[in-house]
Amino acid sequence: MSGRTDRLVRLSDDSRILSEQDCQAIAKRVFAFASGGGETSVNLMSWWNGELRWARNRTTLASDRRDIRLEIWRDVGKGRGNVSTNQLDDASLEAAVRAAERSAVLAPIIRRPTPTQPPLPNPERPKTAIWSDATYGVTPEARGEAARALIGPAEAKGMQSAGYLEMRAGSHARLSSTRMGTTPAPWDIPYTAWTQAQCSMTVRDKEGTGSGWAGLSSYDWSHIDAPALAARALDKCVASQHPVTLEPGRYTVILEPQAVCELIAIVATSMYREIPEQGQGPWVLSYDDVLGLWRSKLGLKVLDERITITHDPADPLLGIFPEPWMEPVTWFDKGVLTNLSFLRDYALEKLNVNAPRRALTGYRMTGGQTSVEEMIGTTTRGLLVSHFSDIRALDGNSLLSTGLTRDGLWLIEHGKISKAVKNLRFTESPLFALNSIEQMGVPVPVFRPVKNPYEQEAPLTPAIVPPIKSRDFSFTSTIDAI
Amino acid sequence: MIQPEGNSLVRPGFSRQAGARVCRACGAIVTAIVSFAMPAHAQTMFQWPDTSAHVSHYANMEDCLAADDRVKRSVVRREELTVWHDTIPINPRAALDPEPAEVAKTASQCAARFVEPNVDIRDFAPALTLFLAAGRDSDATALVARRVAAPARNARDRGIVVDSAVEIYLNARPARLDAAENLLLHRARSSTDRVERLKTYATLLISTRAAGDTVRSRRAAQWIVSIADSLTLADRQSDAFERLADGNGGQLYIYDALDELTGFRTRMDSLKKSTMAYATLERANWSRATGERPEALQIPIGVKAAPLSAEHWYPASAGSSPRPTPGHPALILFLEHTSCIGSASTSDAHPTAECVSRMAELRRIAERFPSLEIDIVMSTHGQFMYLSPPSPENEATLIRDWVDAHHVPGAVLGVTTTQFWRLPAPDDRRIDKETPNLTRYSFGKSWRVGSGSMFLVDSEGIIADAWRLREEELGQFIEVLLNREHREK
Numbered sequence: 001m002s003g004r005t006d007r008l009v010r011l012s013d014d015s016r017i018l019s020e021q022d023c024q025a026i027a028k029r030v031f032a033f034a035s036g037g038g039e040t041s042v043n044l045m046s047w048w049n050g051e052l053r054w055a056r057n058r059t060t061l062a063s064d065r066r067d068i069r070l071e072i073w074r075d076v077g078k079g080r081g082n083v084s085t086n087q088l089d090d091a092s093l094e095a096a097v098r099a100a101e102r103s104a105v106l107a108p109i110i111r112r113p114t115p116t117q118p119p120l121p122n123p124e125r126p127k128t129a130i131w132s133d134a135t136y137g138v139t140p141e142a143r144g145e146a147a148r149a150l151i152g153p154a155e156a157k158g159m160q161s162a163g164y165l166e167m168r169a170g171s172h173a174r175l176s177s178t179r180m181g182t183t184p185a186p187w188d189i190p191y192t193a194w195t196q197a198q199c200s201m202t203v204r205d206k207e208g209t210g211s212g213w214a215g216l217s218s219y220d221w222s223h224i225d226a227p228a229l230a231a232r233a234l235d236k237c238v239a240s241q242h243p244v245t246l247e248p249g250r251y252t253v254i255l256e257p258q259a260v261c262e263l264i265a266i267v268a269t270s271m272y273r274e275i276p277e278q279g280q281g282p283w284v285l286s287y288d289d290v291l292g293l294w295r296s297k298l299g300l301k302v303l304d305e306r307i308t309i310t311h312d313p314a315d316p317l318l319g320i321f322p323e324p325w326m327e328p329v330t331w332f333d334k335g336v337l338t339n340l341s342f343l344r345d346y347a348l349e350k351l352n353v354n355a356p357r358r359a360l361t362g363y364r365m366t367g368g369q370t371s372v373e374e375m376i377g378t379t380t381r382g383l384l385v386s387h388f389s390d391i392r393a394l395d396g397n398s399l400l401s402t403g404l405t406r407d408g409l410w411l412i413e414h415g416k417i418s419k420a421v422k423n424l425r426f427t428e429s430p431l432f433a434l435n436s437i438e439q440m441g442v443p444v445p446v447f448r449p450v451k452n453p454y455e456q457e458a459p460l461t462p463a464i465v466p467p468i469k470s471r472d473f474s475f476t477s478t479i480d481a482i
Numbered sequence: 483m484i485q486p487e488g489n490s491l492v493r494p495g496f497s498r499q500a501g502a503r504v505c506r507a508c509g510a511i512v513t514a515i516v517s518f519a520m521p522a523h524a525q526t527m528f529q530w531p532d533t534s535a536h537v538s539h540y541a542n543m544e545d546c547l548a549a550d551d552r553v554k555r556s557v558v559r560r561e562e563l564t565v566w567h568d569t570i571p572i573n574p575r576a577a578l579d580p581e582p583a584e585v586a587k588t589a590s591q592c593a594a595r596f597v598e599p600n601v602d603i604r605d606f607a608p609a610l611t612l613f614l615a616a617g618r619d620s621d622a623t624a625l626v627a628r629r630v631a632a633p634a635r636n637a638r639d640r641g642i643v644v645d646s647a648v649e650i651y652l653n654a655r656p657a658r659l660d661a662a663e664n665l666l667l668h669r670a671r672s673s674t675d676r677v678e679r680l681k682t683y684a685t686l687l688i689s690t691r692a693a694g695d696t697v698r699s700r701r702a703a704q705w706i707v708s709i710a711d712s713l714t715l716a717d718r719q720s721d722a723f724e725r726l727a728d729g730n731g732g733q734l735y736i737y738d739a740l741d742e743l744t745g746f747r748t749r750m751d752s753l754k755k756s757t758m759a760y761a762t763l764e765r766a767n768w769s770r771a772t773g774e775r776p777e778a779l780q781i782p783i784g785v786k787a788a789p790l791s792a793e794h795w796y797p798a799s800a801g802s803s804p805r806p807t808p809g810h811p812a813l814i815l816f817l818e819h820t821s822c823i824g825s826a827s828t829s830d831a832h833p834t835a836e837c838v839s840r841m842a843e844l845r846r847i848a849e850r851f852p853s854l855e856i857d858i859v860m861s862t863h864g865q866f867m868y869l870s871p872p873s874p875e876n877e878a879t880l881i882r883d884w885v886d887a888h889h890v891p892g893a894v895l896g897v898t899t900t901q902f903w904r905l906p907a908p909d910d911r912r913i914d915k916e917t918p919n920l921t922r923y924s925f926g927k928s929w930r931v932g933s934g935s936m937f938l939v940d941s942e943g944i945i946a947d948a949w950r951l952r953e954e955e956l957g958q959f960i961e962v963l964l965n966r967e968h969r970e971k
Contacts, residue, residue: 077563078562078563079563105563116880116883116884116886116887118866118867118868118869118880118883120868121868121869291913293911295905295909296909298908298909299906299907299908299909338908339908344868348865348868348869348870349820349863349865350911350912351910351911351912352863352864352865352870352912353870354868354869354870
């Protein structure tokens with residue numbers, strides 16, 4: 001028998017993830033090893049991750065990694081066992097199938113057979129734009145060149161830069177021995193391949209008095225203008241040097257798109273029907289004594305009427321991971337709460353609809369035509385916020401949150417930026433900010449990559465949001481960090 | 483692309499159709515040869531391995547209990563592979579069965595290193611559990627005595643210790659009813675709070691009855707009735723009394739105790755005479771337990787059964803005559819498929835164990851009493867498992883298929899189309915109206931009909947008993963009613 005290392009799969013540079021044909025061929029080989037009857041299903045994931053990280057203008061990490069995860073499920077008698085591996089030679093696959101069969105007996109998932117089984121519904125999956133050859137084609141050398149172009153201008157001005165460049169691709173398929181070549185079941189996953197790119201950069205002066213940040217993520221690397229991001233981070237750093245301390249209080253704020261996205265992220269986590277219908281969260285209206293149930297604010301105006309937040313899987317700029325029963329959804333229509341997400345059993349029981357409403361992940365928020373410069377020009381006294389960090393919820397019912405401004409905060413006086421300001425802690429509800437809007441700008445894509453880079457199944461969660469000017473935003477303390 | 487060493491995924495130039503034909507032919511030949519030449523490997527592949535625990539390196543009580551629990555779970559799991567317990571009649575004396583030999587052996591071996599007098603009193607709960615599992619009852623008794631005698635901050639703390647010990651005694655296999663009773667009696671007699679004592683005796687009644695020990699349960703019932711007679715009006719109106727029996731009030735304990743004291747045989751004797759005689763007996767018990775008028779009995783015994791209505795009858799001919807049929811004893815079962823079938827989110831919903839158990843029980847009853855009329859009452863909800871049926875007729879057909887799959891001989895199914903309305907859009911939630919059957923069978927009382935509720939109706943259309951029927955009792959009730967019918971004819 002060959003040595004253990006000989007069993008590892010070789011992945012060539014030009015094909016770093018499994019193709020659809022690869023997945024089907026592997027699945028067929030696994031199914032052929034199964035013995036004793038019963039269903040066999042495989043969950044095949046492959047991923048590639050090319051990244052480059054730098055700090056103090058020098059590369060600290062440059063890697064190009066890839067792996068495969070094969071999960072095998074075997075139904076044996078009344079039990080179901082599973083095992084996972086990344087070794088795809090015949091001997092390893094057979095051993096894995098045998099291990100799954102053993103686990104079906106040793107640790108079975110006892111499932112009573114259903115006495116009657118009507119035909120399963122066949123959900124549609126939307127076609128979404130989540131694959132980019134431009135992202136997939138970026139080589140380690142190209143990443144190095146891109147980083148050099150990002151670091152160069154900052155270094156030339158005597159600044160320190162740190163940043164992260166990443167290109168990822170992945171594929172996923174879940175196939176069953178009983179449904180090969182036939183209509184898939186809702187829990188089967190037809191072959192799906194996706195890409196994601198992200199670029200973010202922080203520039204600081206050597207004295208540590210100024211900091212600028214810029215970043216963008218997209219499934220398509222060609223959508224990311226890396227030199228423009230580098231210039232923006234550098235400009236912000238220069239402009240934010242030597243900040244003054246400003247007394248906390250209520251200020252008119254101009255929130256750049258990134259700051260808006262970070263502020264309203266907590267709103268997305270509350271968009272579930274079950275929460276208000278159990279009498280909790282920001283969308284609960286009141287208890288209906290006659291019907292004995294909680295009414296929600298669905299259908300009521302809850303935000304500024306200029307705000308519409310939608311989610312269209314077919315939006316080519318959003319790039320949302322396709323899920324069954326995924327449809328275009330308008331969450332807020334001109335400030336009116338029109339949708340909350342729910343699970344499929346809720347849909348069947350309460351609405352008699354055979355489809356869940358997928359959670360608000362990727363979204364597009366409407367805006368206006370006012371540029372940030374115009375917003376500044378019309379502000380007597382206020383603050384310009386680049387972005388926030390460390391935001392956390394303080395109260396689930398009002399969504400009152402707290403967090404810090406970061407990488408650039410400026411005081412606006414009489415229509416002009418007058419000085420850089422030390423960072424502040426805010427304590428405010430995004431709902432209050434979204435109800436106190438004075439002006440809105442043109443929506444743009446923002447930096448919102450998958451949070452856990454090793455969670456290969458995580459759906460892509462892009463967002464397109466506008467800058468906004470909001471009054472009476474509450475800052476509660478000063479922060480020394482730049 | 484992917485090149486596993488030594489294997490090519492698709493051979494170049496290999497036509498798929500041709501390959502498939504060749505493979506099918508080869509497969510058939512190989513299968514034929516293998517079937518004749520070799521024993522079936524699949525039959526012998528899955529040998530249960532040695533799962534006995536090696537306890538020599540377990541140093542403390544928790545490790546021993548965990549090991550014992552692992553052995554117990556492996557025994558249960560092995561059994562579950564061949565036995566669906568929820569389709570088998572409940573063994574009323576299961577609590578008195580000993581632990582499987584390998585579980586007791588593991589506990590005994592692991593507990594051997596722990597000597598009772600040396601056990602730290604803070605390890606009371608795990609030590610007591612382990613001693614009982616190992617069959618060292620005298621050590622368990624000594625440990626409990628030591629723990630109860632240890633200083634406590636107040637009476638409440640001491641009560642908690644006794645509660646813990648009683649729970650461990652009752653959960654042990656076999657349940658140590660003697661020891662639990664001694665502790666509870668000691669506690670009850672040392673308390674001056676009558677409501678507290680009532681609760682203690684009720685605990686004893688419930689646990690001993692569940693274990694099938696009728697002598698002890700009757701004794702506990704007697705104590706409950708004695709206490710009940712001494713309760714003052716203030717006691718009965720106290721919050722503590724109202725909180726008893728899961729918030730339904732202590733009068734339920736008293737009613738239960740009176741029923742226990744009346745005795746099943748006496749109750750059956752009165753039912754043999756007439757349903758109204760039985761109803762009078764039950765109403766008298768209720769009146770004595772609650773102080774209310776006899777007719778206030780929440781269980782509709784002695785009440786005329788309302789005719790069932792349904793839009794869809796299976797078989798269809800069943801709808802042409804009134805149900806329950808006058809002149810025949812009938813068993814009416816209310817069921818809701820929405821609570822019978824598990825969560826639909828997984829797309830392969832499975833029936834709940836409770837529901838399976840109910841249908842299996844019904845099948846046994848139907849097979850045992852072929853002349854008994856069985857009416858299953860269900861209603862539509864606009865969904866079935868993972869489907870949203872397009873019409874009530876379609877849903878009724880799916881319900882019929884589901885009921886048919888449980889093979890209850892002679893059962894008649896009536897499906898009511900549930901009327902509903904929706905909250906205004908975009909909420910759109912469906913609000914069901916109560917079906918006429920549910921309204922009629924609630925009889926204006928506060929206890930409402932739920933999924934799984936049963937009503938046993940005599941040949942005169944009078945309800946003989948409802949809701950609380952267990953299979954063993956139910957069989958005797960039906961036998962009496964059928965014998966009465968036979969006698970009358």
